[in-house]
Amino acid sequence: xxxxxxxxxxxxxxxxxxxxxxxxxxxAVLRNLNLVVQPGEFVVLVxxxxxxxxxxxxxxxxxxxxxSGKVEREGVIRTVYQYDxxxxxxxxxxxxxxxxxxEQDKTRRNQELAALLxxxxxxxxxxxxxxxxxxxxxxxxxxxxVLAGDSDILLMDEPFSAxxxxxxxRMRAELVRLxxxxxxxxxxxxHDIEEAAQLADRVLVLSNRPATICREFKIEAPKPRELADxxxxxxxxxxxxxxxxxxxxxx
Amino acid sequence: MKENQPNSLLKAVxxxxxxxxxxxxxxxxxVVALFLLWWAVSYFNLFPAYSLPSPLAVxxxxxEEFTAxxxxxxxxxxxxxxxxxFVLSAVLGIPLGxxxxxxxxxxxxxxxxxNFFRFLSPLAWIPFAILWFHIGxxxxxxxxxxxxxxxxxxxxxxxVSTIPKIYFRVAKDYHYKGSELLNKVTLPAVLPQVITAxxxxxxxxxxxxxxxxxVGCQDGLGYGIWEARNGLRLDSAVCYMIIIGVLxxxxxxxxxxxxxxxxxxxxxxx
Numbered sequence: 001x002x003x004x005x006x007x008x009x010x011x012x013x014x015x016x017x018x019x020x021x022x023x024x025x026x027x028a029v030l031r032n033l034n035l036v037v038q039p040g041e042f043v044v045l046v047x048x049x050x051x052x053x054x055x056x057x058x059x060x061x062x063x064x065x066x067x068s069g070k071v072e073r074e075g076v077i078r079t080v081y082q083y084d085x086x087x088x089x090x091x092x093x094x095x096x097x098x099x100x101x102x103e104q105d106k107t108r109r110n111q112e113l114a115a116l117l118x119x120x121x122x123x124x125x126x127x128x129x130x131x132x133x134x135x136x137x138x139x140x141x142x143x144x145x146v147l148a149g150d151s152d153i154l155l156m157d158e159p160f161s162a163x164x165x166x167x168x169x170r171m172r173a174e175l176v177r178l179x180x181x182x183x184x185x186x187x188x189x190x191h192d193i194e195e196a197a198q199l200a201d202r203v204l205v206l207s208n209r210p211a212t213i214c215r216e217f218k219i220e221a222p223k224p225r226e227l228a229d230x231x232x233x234x235x236x237x238x239x240x241x242x243x244x245x246x247x248x249x250x251x
Numbered sequence: 252m253k254e255n256q257p258n259s260l261l262k263a264v265x266x267x268x269x270x271x272x273x274x275x276x277x278x279x280x281x282v283v284a285l286f287l288l289w290w291a292v293s294y295f296n297l298f299p300a301y302s303l304p305s306p307l308a309v310x311x312x313x314x315e316e317f318t319a320x321x322x323x324x325x326x327x328x329x330x331x332x333x334x335x336x337f338v339l340s341a342v343l344g345i346p347l348g349x350x351x352x353x354x355x356x357x358x359x360x361x362x363x364x365x366n367f368f369r370f371l372s373p374l375a376w377i378p379f380a381i382l383w384f385h386i387g388x389x390x391x392x393x394x395x396x397x398x399x400x401x402x403x404x405x406x407x408x409x410x411v412s413t414i415p416k417i418y419f420r421v422a423k424d425y426h427y428k429g430s431e432l433l434n435k436v437t438l439p440a441v442l443p444q445v446i447t448a449x450x451x452x453x454x455x456x457x458x459x460x461x462x463x464x465x466v467g468c469q470d471g472l473g474y475g476i477w478e479a480r481n482g483l484r485l486d487s488a489v490c491y492m493i494i495i496g497v498l499x500x501x502x503x504x505x506x507x508x509x510x511x512x513x514x515x516x517x518x519x520x521x
Contacts, residue, residue, distance in 0.1 A: 063420060078424050084417050088517035089439040098425045131517045 013039050013075035013152035013185040015060060020069030021210075022055060028210035029055050033069070035204070035213070037153075042179070042186045044196040046239055047206030053189040056211070057155050060187060075152030075185070080142050080159040086130040092141050093117070093126040099148025116144040119181060120174075136167040140174065147182050156188040160195065169227070172198050176224045193243075197235035198225050205242040215242040304486035309493075312486040321475070326494065328471040329460050332388055336395025337456050344403035345445060349437060351404065352411020362408075365401050373398035373459050381467045390467040391460060398459040399452040406448035410441035443518020446509045453506055457499045472498075 015037040022030040029052040037043050045053050058064040059071055061079055078099070079085075086095045096116055103109045117123050120140040130138055139159055146154050160168045172195060179186070190196055196203050200219050207214040217238060221231030240246040286306065292298060293305035304312075316322035351357045373394050380390035414437065422436045464473025472495050479488035510519060 061424075063423070079420070081417055081421070084415060085421055087418065087421070087436070087439070089442070089514045098421075101425060129513065129517055131520055 013037075014072060015074075015153055015185065015187065016070075016072045017056075017059065018070040018072070020059060020066045020071060022052070022059065022064070022066045022068075023210075030059075030066075031210040031212045033212055037185060037187060039185055040183055042188065042199060042201040043204060044188045044190060044200035044202070045204050045206060046190060046193060046196045046243070047211060048208055048243065049191055051206050051209050052211040053191075053206060054157055056206075057157050057187065057189055061155050073153070076150060077153045077155060078146040078151045079155045079157060080139070080146055082158045083135070083138070083162045085142050086138055086145075088130050091127050091129055092122060092133070095130070095141055096144045096148055099145040099151065101149075103149055112148065116148055119147075119178060120144045134167075135163045136171060139163065139171060143175065143178055147178060147184065151184065153185045153187070156186065158190055158192075159188075161190065161192065168192075168195070173224055175199065180223075193236050193239045193245075194227060194232075196239060197232040198227065199223070200235075203235065203239060205239060301483070301485070304489055308486040309489045312484070312490050316475075316487065316490055322490070322494065325470055325472050325475045325491075326498065328388075328468075329464065329473070330498070332391040332464075332471065333395055333453075333456050333460050335388070336392040337399055337453060339392070340396045340400035340403055340452070341449065344400045345407050348404045348407025348445075349411055349433065349441070351408040352441075353437070358408065362405075365405055368397070369401035369405060374462055377463070377466055380463070384467075386467050386469065388468075391463040391471065394459055394463040395456045398455050402455065403448055403452050406451070407441060407445055410444035410448070411437060413444075414440045439514065443510065443515045446506070446515060446518075449509070450503060450506045453502060454499070457495075457502065461495060 015035075017033050017035040020030060020033045021028070033056070035043075045056060047053055055064065057079070059066050060073065061077055062071070062073065065071075087098075090098070093113060096113055097109065100109050100112055103112065114123075117126060120143060122137065122140060122144075125133070125137070130141070133141070142159070160171045163171060176199065188195075188199060197219065202216065202218050204213050205215040206212070215238075217235070219231060219235050221229060225232050237246070289303075290306050293300070293303055300308075313322075351361060376394055376397050377390075380393045384390040384393055418436055418440055419432075422432055427436055460471070461473035461476065464471035465477040468474045472491055475491040476488050479485065479491065509515070
């Protein structure tokens with residue numbers, strides 16, 4: 001293994017929300033939210049659409065400041081976006097190298113780049129531009145970019161929701177594999193219940209706007225998890241129930 | 252993985268290439284047809300010779316103009332004026348457009364004035380051009396500048412304001428700031444649109460130069476047409492018209508090469 005790949009330093013990440021509330025010109029979006037993300041943890045936020053999941057990520061990343069409450073963060077934070085997060089004027093290599101901007105040593109930088117390309121199975125695509133790639137490949141490049149160098153925390157804003165179903169399934173497995181290789185603290189926003197059940201160490205179900213955490217539970221089963229694993233199905237049932245989407249609730 | 256075959260993913264360029272011979276033959280056919288029409292009209296005297304010169308007369312005139320060296324001199328003079336005026340307005344206009352695109356107060360202050368001048372025909376400046384710059388290259392360069400500067404500023408500005416916000420978020424995630432943000436994010440993000448704007452304003456410049464040289468100059472392609480008119484030499488005027496059209500197309504082709512740069516292709520392909 002090369003230098004940058006494995007971080008021997010213990011997780012330097014810290015991410016906490018304390019009594020955070022937020023509104024957009026009078027419209028209350030988040031109410032009194034408390035959240036402590038443990039280092040190395042994979043937290044998934046699910047909730048009804050428009051409930052403020054993305055706002056929550058923006059608060060965590062610092063793009064938005066909360067109206068009240070405290071956000072504390074420590075460590076290098078990077079975000080994976082739903083789509084269009086890559087710079088279209090840069091090649092695959094150049095996009096990934098953005099994540100290695102702090103690496104001064106040129107040989108190390110190139111080694112790391114090669115390793116990342118190998119990790120996402122995109123050797124041979126170094127010189128391709130994003131518009132020449134499929135949706136899944138683009139998201140893999142985004143993953144490589146956020147994993148590059150010494151990032152600590154990954155914020156993921158529905159990173160796979162613009163992909164077709166089968167690619168989405170494959171990307172979930174891919175993400176698990178990448179994180180096994182390069183552990184990071186992850187906060188993952190999705191409206192996809194399957195995704196939450198397959199990926200999460202901890203699921204937070206958000207209520208309708210103004211959102212607050214209405215249910216929180218851990219999924220202990222080891223990863224990678226099959227879609228049909230008991231633990232996954234059980235977790236899905238819990239989430240559906242909480243969102244009021246189970247069959248009984250419909251009756 | 253199946254999707255990992257590099258070539259299968261490149262956007263298909265093959266159909267266009269297969270069409271290559273047609274892409275050459277079809278326009279050539281139209282040109283030949285037009286030429287034959289012209290020849291027939293003058294051969295059968297459908298128009299009197301003094302109002303439509305024959306192809307032969309034009310060919311003779313071509314030879315004359317080139318052997319006398321006047322034509323070459325006029326071409327160089329016109330190209331020089333256009334290039335200087337055009338480069339001047341690009342060098343000043345693009346940065347100004349970038350700045351305006353990022354500053355709301357600047358836009359609010361300047362856009363009405365810029366629009367006013369954009370709609371003011373550059374030819375309206377002719378009296379002032381001659382009064383201020385007398386005769387020679389300067390008034391023509393001034394008019395080219397006035398014709399291209401305002402559309403370039405406005406096009407660059409509006410390109411900046413349409414950059415997706417996500418690029419700036421990503422830039423912030425990776426700590427791009429100040430001049431680096433401008434050179435590595437803002438500028439490349441608008442480059443495809445700026446190249447298109449350059450082509451459009453070059454088109455304006457080439458149209459304006461002919462009119463500009465009809466007054467205030469003593470050489471150049473526009474002056475050549477003016478001279479031909481004064482001497483009732485329509486054959487010579489047609490020579491100049493052909494040269495103006497061909498050179499305009501050639502320069503546009505040259506500028507179009509910019510849009511083939513690999514790092515701007517994305518702007519034209521999605």
